[in-house]
Amino acid sequence: MNPWRVILTIAAKDWRIEGRARDVLTATIFFAGLVVMILAFAFGPESTRLRQAAPGVLWVAIAFASILAASRAFASEAEDGALEALLLYPVPHELIYLGKLLSNIGLMLILALLVVPLTVLLYDVKVGEKLLLLLLTVFLGVIGFSIISTFQSSLTVNLRARESLLPVLIFPLVVPVVIGAVKATTLIVTNGSGGEIWGWLRLLIGFNVVYVTVCTLIFPFAVES
Amino acid sequence: MQSKPKSFFDASWITPALGFSSLLIVVLTFVFTFTAQPDVQQGFLTRILPLHVPASWLAYLSFGMTAVYGLAYLITRRNHFDRLSASSAEIGVVFIVLSLFTGALWGRPTWGTYWQWDARMTTTLLMFMVYVGMLMVRGIIDDPARRARVSAVIGVVASVGVPINYMSVYWWNTLHQTPSLSVAAKHSSLANPGILIAFLLSLLGFTVLYIYLLRLRGQIALRVSDLESEEIEMQLGSMKVAQ
């Protein structure tokens, strides 16, 4: 079977569930929006300070929402033995991980496309002509979060105290993504040099390539029962 | 539960011998360190380095071995490797704490700050958090087979941080971020022969200490797991009696 079709089929299954129930997106978008707004109150009305804080706020909101989404995504899989059924399909388990990853990336991109404009508006950020670079940064950052959070939530599925463990397992690993994405975003909105932005984007690309390889290869061990 | 010594490495005198030799080398290190001439630039503070660098090296070694043993467990499914993997992670956490602490004490006089969010320190702190998380997860899972599998997988994934941590000093230079001070400083401090001997001895002594601690911790883990399975058997037995 064509591996791309397997990946797409698994992702499409998740997206169809999401399209009907809207479990993940409603909760996470609302949550990310709340984070953006609460931090806006915390930083006060002064617009220069808000503008400085905006990149950090944006990525904190996306990171928190990503963890929430990951734990919700595999929660539906854990019900009624759906995960066991999924693993029984005669496809390599690596592809199942990539499928789940693709579905998670899709959802998180939708979330990011709503949270980014919200942050830009509320924090009075000047994006300017570097909009495409900002979108690329968001794209890479979201993928980085998804790689780790999808993997770790597959590892902790069915575990007691999963909700409290998941952040402990995810956050230390995704901090490089947070740093890289925040630095790149800051440089973009402050009109920094292209070379420096590219340096941080390269970090994000390297992170994604390394971790997607490691996680995909080790995933069959993570889900066996 | 203890089986007879199967090979040379199972002999019971090895562990205490390792313990004594590591103690001896570490004491020798102390002697060399505290008799070494002060460095031209750093003064007596150079004496922290024979402690700080080997502690960091040991953290790398422990976490690397955690991944190796974890992978060995996933392939062979022998509980032996799971115990070694977990023991190695625990020892690594101890050494990384020492590395962070001595690094902070060295940084205050040299850089003027205990802590700086530079690439090396940030990634070191993250490694510490990842492995503490791994040990926490081990504490939560009751089923031994699942605990071993999950912890091995975490150990393998987390080990990606080791080369990143090591290379961070070089990579971040190319990105024109905070320049690394530790590498340059290390080279300048080793110009002194006394401190160089102390440094090399310390590397050796800490490595022997690691092997000793790993053996000891592994033997403890074996006994604890024996006790656990005995307890389960006793519970099963009493259930049968009750029926």
Place this chain on the structure above:
Amino acid sequence: MNPAEIAAAHKWDIFVYWSYGAAVLLLGGYAFYLIRLMRQLKKDTP
């Protein structure tokens, strides 16, 4: 150099002892804890 300058230059030297003290406490404490645990376990599992 006057005594005040020398004292200022050696202001942080105490950190060397702190470092080694921490190392002895941490590693020694950990090893001691393990050895004691082993003794106890040996008593419990003959």
